[in-house]
Amino acid sequence: MNKRADDSPEGVSRRHFLKGAGAAAAVVTVAKIPSVTEAGQEVSDDPVIVGPGSISIRLKINGEIREVEAPPSTTLLDLLREHHAMTGTKRVCDRGSCGACTVLLDGRTVDSCSMLAIDAMGREITTVEGIGTPENLTDLQKAFVEKDALQCGFCTPGMVVSCTALLNQNPTPDRDQIRQGIAGNICRCGTYQNIIEAVEHASRKGGK
Amino acid sequence: MAEEITIQVGFGDQFHPLTVRLQDGDIPPWQPDQPLDVVGQRKPRLDAVAKVTGTAKFSQDQQPAGLIHGRILRSPHGNAEIRSVDLTAARAMPGVRSALTVPDTFEDSTARYCGAEVAAIAADTEQQADAAMRAIVVDYQVKEHCVTIDASMAEGAPQVGRGEQKNVQRVSPRTRGRRRGRNADPDADRQVVEQMARREKEVDAILAGSDSVVEGTFRTQVQTHAPLETHGAVCSWEDGRLVCWASTQATFGFRGELTSGRGQVKASECRVLSEYVGGGFGSKFSAGREGVIGALLAKEAGVPVKMMLDRSGEQTSAGNRPDSLQKMRMGVNKDGIIQGLQIRSWGTPGSGIGGAGAHNDGIYQLGEIDKVEYGVRTNCGGARAHRAPGWPQGSVALEQMMDMAAHSIDGVDPIEFRKMNDDHPIRAKEYDIARERIGWDRTRVRGGSATICSGVGIASNLWFSAGGGGASALVRIAKDGAVEIRNGAQDIGTGTRTVMAMVAAEELGIPLEMVSTRIGDTNDPQGPMSGGSTTIGTLTPAARLAAHYAKKELLAVVAERKGWDPADLDLRKARVIRNDGSDTGLSFKDACSLMDDDAIEVLKARPRRNYAGFSDTNAGVQAAEVEVDMETGVVRVKKVVAVADAGKLINPMTAESQVRGGVIQGVSFALHERRIMDRHKGRMLNDDLENYKILGSVDCPEIDVVLVDVYNGKSNTQVMGLGEPPIVATAAAVANAVADAIGVRVFEVPITPRRVLEAIASNEKSAAQPKKKGARL
DSSP: OOOGGGSSTTSOOHHHHHHHHHHHHSSOEEEEOOOBOTTOOBOOOOEEEEOSSOEEEEEEETTEEEEEEEOTTOBHHHIIIIISOOTTSOOSSSSSSSOTTEEEETTEEEEGGGSBGGGGTTSEEEOGGGTOBTTBOOHHHHHHHHTTOOSSOSSHHHHHHHHHHHHHHOSSOOHHHHHHHTTTOOOSSOOHHHHHHHHHHHHHTTOO | OOOEEEEEEEETTEEEEEEEEOOTTOOOOOOTTSOOSSTTSOOOOTTHHHHHTTOOOOGGGOOOTTOEEEEEEEOOSSSEEEEEEEOHHHHTSTTEEEEEEHHHHHSOOEEOSTTOEEEEEEESSHHHHHHHHTTOEEEEEEOOOOOSHHHHHSTTOOOOSSTTOOSEEEEESOOTTOOTTSOOOHHHHHHHHHHHHHHHHHHHHHHHTSSEEEEEEEEEOOEEOOOSSOSEEEEEEETTEEEEEEOOSOHHHHHHHHHOTTSSSOOSSEEEEOSOOOOOTTSOSSOHHHHHHHHHHHHHHTSOEEEEOOHHHHHHHSOEEOOEEEEEEEEEOTTSOEEEEEEEEEEOOTTSOSSOOOOOSOSSOOOEEEEEEEEEOOSSOOOOOOSSTTHHHHHHHHHHHHHHHHHHTTOOOHHHHHHHTOOOHHHHHHHHHHHHHHTTTSOOOOSTTOSEEEEEEEEEOOBOOOOOSOOEEEEEEETTSOEEEEOSOOOSSSOHHHHHHHHHHHHHTSOGGGEEEEOSBTTSOOOOOSOTTOHHHHHHHHHHHHHHHHHHHHHHHHHHHHTOOGGGEEEETTEEEETTSOEEEEEHHHHHHTOSSSEEEEEEEOOSSOOOOSOSSBOOEEEEEEEEETTTOOEEEEEEEEEEEOBSOSOHHHHHHHHHHHHHHHHHHHHTOOOOBOTTTOOBSOOSSSSSOOOOTTTOOEEEEEEEOEEOOSSSSOBOOOSSHHHHTHHHHHHHHHHHHHSSOOOBSSOOHHHHHHHHHHHHHHHHSOOOTTOOO
């Protein structure tokens, strides 16, 4: 029984990721590839050897099952951006230190640049595109707009995702908790204070 | 037909009349008593919804059909000549569509820093491009390198430049006739050297005659721009025409580089698109080698190429703020008046020589100044303009000197001391605001045996950003009432798009929601680069003029159809009104429907020159409050009060954001950021975002922004930009606050825990010995 994917709360241990990422340069990827039913239930948990060629990667993204052929060495970030044209999630540092690629995996934040797409199979993935649309903004997104919690906008999707996760876990965070909630997200323009105000505003309105 | 008018200029309760001769069909600026409906209101930016939903498409997000990926091979050596580059094996690798070498393309076979471009590949996937890069065979002649100014200035240091280029070269005062790569004409140079010697003597004498002389040696570090979207472009050739989705702060400049006869690309036609730009901070004026490489790789491949830098390339090769070493002596009399200032400063702009100056002789009345400045070549990535180039580093030195001078004359209050030597009318008021809001006079725990000490510091801004000629705007009013304003310049996150639309909405008497915008496209009217904080001052007068004349045309149509006097009509709150304010019964939309044509389109250029106006400069004062842990040396910036002015405020909300952003980058510069070079290998060690420390949310201080609205009369919108001014003073205010808290000065930025502890230790040591005469903070 392969337990690697359960080593960390996110289901992605650093050791596991490094093994997968290293394989990108080599030939094959050793991975747990669960088959996923329409209901999202795992039916198999045996490790298999895949790659280097493309395989079918079937993910549940923003509530929708989407399947694409891609090399198993593809990161979740690249799969979203390059294979599904979901470019809201940004690539900035490409090594898990800036938070611009943050997505939700079963409701928890992960850096999508630092996990393989195949490790997200069978999980619920939420990207910025799945949080609110221009026609139907969440209270948090409205607060970002009203409080000018963005400048160039490149960190903004990651910030929105991180703050959404924060409010899901703690609907009434204090200022320090908000600061901690976005501690993994770098904003170069300097919008932190506006973001803190936006989260407080959304929290007061009882929204997410 | 120049019209002469009298306007009111000033701010707060200080206004006076000024006579202005309007030029080039210009219209009078808004007056203090004039009711405005849109301008001056806090308006969310027009692209905010696109940005919070991830639907805003940056250059990095462009995916034209057939897109392939470009990668740049960089030199692993601190200093090398490229003897040869062999692409044969790389070209044969899977997926490779095009390749080039830097020596062939740019006729440059030097790789004078680790990270310098050597070759480039475009392949179907990034992984294929990476694999092909490993197959490129380069023969380097590796040479010795210097990666710090100390190493480069040392006796017998290896030569960084070529030919006769010296490692250390005087950049100010300048000798005329110096040509690139060559030394100055010896005769002209001798004259300058003689003048310098005379000047030095004069100021020496002035300092000798002053009641008090203070001196200090200050250092600041290299700071990288680190915009979150890296440099580069997605390049595509369509029927011989080049299209670039570029991450740039100068759409027209980018186009110029790719179409110029002197460039490597020489496209007969090029369209640059930059609707969204993920930050620039001064580093994105040029297309850069990556822009040229992208265009050339795409041409050879016959498909679009995405050539965006990776993070390492961004950190090493896409610009930085040079470091500085500044030695200063200041003479001051007991009455508080500064008599003179002597400055010797050095900075490294990389292997080039220009752009390393520190602005350390401005802002105040400093008496007689003797300043000599040197550029120091190092084997490092080149400097680029970085948000207020030269100013934050100069401010760190000058503002600490100001505090030291104040302290030396019987401990005059630093704010009062500045007032005695500062004639800026706006700043005079701003000092008082900063003093009150930071709690300057509150009792604090300072120095001594306490674990946590608290201190406050003050510093000033200065900037020159009223803009100038070089922008046109097009306003289009459609028959169905749709209004659009277009300009080809970019918005790098400052809020230019929104402000441009607000000005048009105000002039057209309609709500902002009725105006749509088109920006970041060189097919639209000429716009400025986002530089010198002049974008808004350059652009908005054109926007207002275009809106004004479009309104005139619309009202002429209304007057003709209704038999009214066009001179008696105006637009306000989306209604057609008469000059007495009464409603004509006609809405803006009704008025538009009276057109025969599909639309009214008016293209207007901004007047080339500004009016004399009230003040040529932005002022600004910042005060910082810090807490220092005396045991760990950790500095925490608790609060920064930033008092700022930028002419007439169009959108106080985005203006406030600009100030907050400047303060945050300033605190980051003061405490965290620095490029770390490995002096043996010659490479940058922290070419990433985890070891290159940028201030995060947890350490972000409370920032209290106070905006002063100034009717400066410089242009029809009276706007000044606010990108750069707020970063000038921050680090200096923090440094002064740290000295206030711990009772000893830290002369080097970033103010790291180690440096704080060293300063405290040296203070305790000197306290144990009898105080040397003249030893000052």
